[in-house]
Amino acid sequence: DAGVTQSPTHLIKTRGQQVTLRCSPKSGHDTVSWYQQALGQGPQFIFQYYEEEERQRGNFPDRFSGHQFPNYSSELNVNALLLGDSALYLCASGTHLKETQYFGPGTRLLVL
Amino acid sequence: AQKITQTQPGMFVQEKEAVTLDCTYDTSDQSYGLFWYKQPSSGEMIFLIYQGSYDEQNATEGRYSLNFQKARKSANLVISASQLGDSAMYFCAMREFYTGNQFYFGTGTSLTVIP
Numbered sequence: 001d002a003g004v005t006q007s008p009t010h011l012i013k014t015r016g017q018q019v020t021l022r023c024s025p026k027s028g029h030d031t032v033s034w035y036q037q038a039l040g041q042g043p044q045f046i047f048q049y050y051e052e053e054e055r056q057r058g059n060f061p062d063r064f065s066g067h068q069f070p071n072y073s074s075e076l077n078v079n080a081l082l083l084g085d086s087a088l089y090l091c092a093s094g095t096h097l098k099e100t101q102y103f104g105p106g107t108r109l110l111v112l
Numbered sequence: 113a114q115k116i117t118q119t120q121p122g123m124f125v126q127e128k129e130a131v132t133l134d135c136t137y138d139t140s141d142q143s144y145g146l147f148w149y150k151q152p153s154s155g156e157m158i159f160l161i162y163q164g165s166y167d168e169q170n171a172t173e174g175r176y177s178l179n180f181q182k183a184r185k186s187a188n189l190v191i192s193a194s195q196l197g198d199s200a201m202y203f204c205a206m207r208e209f210y211t212g213n214q215f216y217f218g219t220g221t222s223l224t225v226i227p
Contacts, residue, residue, distance in 0.1 A: 100159055105155060
């Protein structure tokens with residue numbers, strides 16, 4: 001049973017560019033949440049998707065957007081990249097019926 | 113105010129000894145969950161243990177136990193018989209079930225197990 005998978009594992013971009021990160025949830029899970037983890041910090045909630053809709057959003061600007069597909073996989077898009085967007089981006093999946101979320105290995109984004 | 117506070121940036125423990133990692137939380141919700149995750153240097157957050165606010169008994173999962181003191185709003189993680197592979201960052205997190213689905217994380221504690 002595959003866990004949460006994310007791609008790519010590492011990414012280097014320059015300021016102003018756009019990036020798309022991908023996540024496949026654990027089998028049987030229907031919610032996907034995205035988190036940003038800056039170096040030395042705990043993860044910060046970006047948003048959660050359920051039934052292909054954004055259900056809740058954290059304190060992130062509109063440059064951060066997402067999508068959930070009918071197979072429950074998800075994408076995180078970040079436009080107009082800033083140096084401060086450099087971080088580990090974590091995807092977590094769960095079910096709307098249970099409490100726990102399970103995380104993927106993350107995508108390390110470096111913005112130069 | 114911080115939802116989750118972890119006051120120990122770094123901890124050391126001798127192999128085979130027990131260690132307690134502290135976590136306090138702040139919420140006005142009656143229904144919430146408390147979680148601990150382990151994050152090795154590879155980056156993946158590994159789920160360790162869960163405690164619901166209405167659970168009367170402390171949660172246990174193998175060598176991990178959660179010391180839940182509701183009145184003090186604390187949810188400390190106890191790791192028994194520490195192993196070298198336990199060296200990692202440990203994060204305490206909370207989810208408020210009435211107000212949403214997001215997890216609030218603390219700043220983490222770096223645990224080093226000494227041979």
